[in-house]
Amino acid sequence: MTNLSSRYPDPAIIALDPRFEKLVLPLAVIEKLASGCRWAEGPVWFGDGRYLLWSDVPNDRIMRWDEISGQVHSYRESSNFANGNTRDRQGRLISCEHLGRRVTRTEYDGKLTVLADSVDGKRLNSPNDVVVKSDGSIWFTDPPFGIVGYYQGEKAPQELPACVYRIDPDSCQVTMVADSVDGPNGLAFSPDEKKLYVIESRARPRNVLVFDVTPDGRRLRNPRVLFNAGDGTPDGFRVDVAGNLWCGWGMGSADLDGVRVFSAEGDLLGKIALPERCANLCFGGKHRNRLFMASCTSIYSLYVNTQGIAGA
Numbered sequence: 001m002t003n004l005s006s007r008y009p010d011p012a013i014i015a016l017d018p019r020f021e022k023l024v025l026p027l028a029v030i031e032k033l034a035s036g037c038r039w040a041e042g043p044v045w046f047g048d049g050r051y052l053l054w055s056d057v058p059n060d061r062i063m064r065w066d067e068i069s070g071q072v073h074s075y076r077e078s079s080n081f082a083n084g085n086t087r088d089r090q091g092r093l094i095s096c097e098h099l100g101r102r103v104t105r106t107e108y109d110g111k112l113t114v115l116a117d118s119v120d121g122k123r124l125n126s127p128n129d130v131v132v133k134s135d136g137s138i139w140f141t142d143p144p145f146g147i148v149g150y151y152q153g154e155k156a157p158q159e160l161p162a163c164v165y166r167i168d169p170d171s172c173q174v175t176m177v178a179d180s181v182d183g184p185n186g187l188a189f190s191p192d193e194k195k196l197y198v199i200e201s202r203a204r205p206r207n208v209l210v211f212d213v214t215p216d217g218r219r220l221r222n223p224r225v226l227f228n229a230g231d232g233t234p235d236g237f238r239v240d241v242a243g244n245l246w247c248g249w250g251m252g253s254a255d256l257d258g259v260r261v262f263s264a265e266g267d268l269l270g271k272i273a274l275p276e277r278c279a280n281l282c283f284g285g286k287h288r289n290r291l292f293m294a295s296c297t298s299i300y301s302l303y304v305n306t307q308g309i310a311g312a
Contacts, residue, residue, distance in 0.1 A: 017268065020270030024270070044086055047284065054085070060078045084129035133189060139196070185201040196210070206234055278294065
């Protein structure tokens with residue numbers, strides 16, 4: 001573990017709105033936990049084991065960092081070019097696989113269960129990111145990014161439009177819930193689960209969209225743009241207990257690399273500057289107040305003065 005700064009407060013943590021000052025800690029600095037990846041993605045925290053898993057997509061593996069020892073080692077090779085990861089309400093790993101073109105669940109004994117790989121007899125594209133709602137339903141995005149070449153998967157024809165899907169927790173039925181998102185990428189629910197946010201990554205500029213979740217919790221309606229990213233490229237993100245969006249950010253120029261934090265209304269509150277583009281992030285640690293940031297070749301962390309949503 002390496003601290004990127006020896007100064008308190010860390011100059012890389014920048015408030016752009018007074019509300020951001022309440023979300024960060026003046027005596028916490030950004031720490032580098034691991035490196036050596038080609039494209040780090042999909043971090044997910046396992047509090048019961050005190051470890052972090054994340055995907056190293058082009059290297060076709062899932063990596064593990066242990067909080068107690070600080071050691072890093074391979075958790076799974078091959079991962080079928082896994083990208084996004086999360087946990088279900090029973091604590092099992094849920095992964096989006098580019099190569100398998102499917103969403104899988106890792107059982108307690110390590111075996112894989114396929115949760116979704118097709119819709120109406122047609123193969124999914126390359127599931128990208130995934131979240132689990134409190135009712136146990138699994139929601140995921142399915143852009144074609146993993147089938148356009150051989151770096152993050154294998155080149156293959158696209159059989160379905162890029163959509164957002166829901167897997168029913170009882171019937172396991174896969175239902176399309178949004179087909180109007182141009183390049184659906186990261187997604188997350190609001191704390192009350194009445195809204196679903198989705199990154200529209202093929203829009204120019206990229207948009208962060210927000211949908212209303214229907215009262216039965218099964219469908220989406222009223223899509224609209226929460227904000228556009230300008231020159232930045234939001235990718236994966238998480239929501240804290242106050243409803244703020246913590247978004248992986250980067251590209252364009254070095255001053256864009258890191259994390260940007262927005263209010264639930266889309267106001268930019270502050271940013272965390274990193275030496276690399278941040279692709280995705282999650283909250284973890286004993287109190288869900290440690291932000292883990294998967295950033296190109298490395299994993300970084302920062303203790304913050306808020307908490308991630310339980311189970312997200």
